[in-house]
Amino acid sequence: MHLSRFRVNTARSGARRLLSSPQRLHAAVMSSFPSTLPSDTNAPRVLWRLDRNARAEVFLYVVSPARPDMTHLVEQAGWPAAATDPETPGWQTRSYAPLLDRLAAGGQWGFRLTANPVHHARRKDGEPTKRTAHLTNHHQQRWLLERQERAGFRILEKEAANRLLPAGTMHGGHSHHGDRYQMTVRDRRDVDFTKELSTKAPVRLVTVTYDGLLEVTDPDAMRRTLTHGLGKAKAYGCGLMTLAPAQGRA
CATH class of the missing domain: 3.30.70.1200 (Crispr-associated protein; domain 1)
Structure with missing residues (x-):
């Protein structure tokens, strides 16, 4: 690689x-x-x-x-x-082999990921589900948190004294994790384009960039995440996670 x-x-x-x-x-x-x-x-x-x-x-x-x-x-x-x-x-x-070979359980790294956080929802009973973008910071963070275990890592948590909001804050009727994790979501982009030589409807995507700190929990799964990507829309610039030493920039 x-x-x-x-x-x-x-x-x-x-x-x-x-x-x-x-x-x-x-x-x-x-x-x-x-x-x-x-x-x-x-x-x-x-x-x-x-x-x-x-x-x-x-x-x-x-x-x-x-x-x-x-x-x-x-x-x-x-x-x-x-x-x-x-x-x-x-x-x-x-x-890429030297970095992939260095991955070990317990290793901590800064990370950056641009992704297309989506879920499947239906507007009315009886309708088929439709892929829908997560639009709020809370749901975009939750999207990544729900995938971290299978992807071979866990996002590090802040010390309680460094949190501005307590975990358990209510948001839209759901419990919110506050600013519990060492992760930010930024640079949201609404991507809208028509495929060349195509008569189909335009492609519409919402992309965001995640920066934060993680700990490797499963080195083999982490290697797969780094080489195969995370989430949808990989052909359109999503899914690539990169790592840097934890004390540096992701």
């Missing part, structure tokens, strides 16, 4: 075109792998995520079984002249 990072040159029109459509960006990411054909539906999972740290600081992260060739991304949305130096081709790729 490999982890790659590509800095997007947001001043370029090609970059703005890619950033405006998750479908275009997904196609560009998949074009980084010459051995993968568009018709190959059994190709290994490739995960990607955009980190928009500032208006002119946007990074594309990719986790993939094969090493990518992002030359076309550099030409469309990078700094082609600077990339002529073979030492700095415009992106960085490292083996």
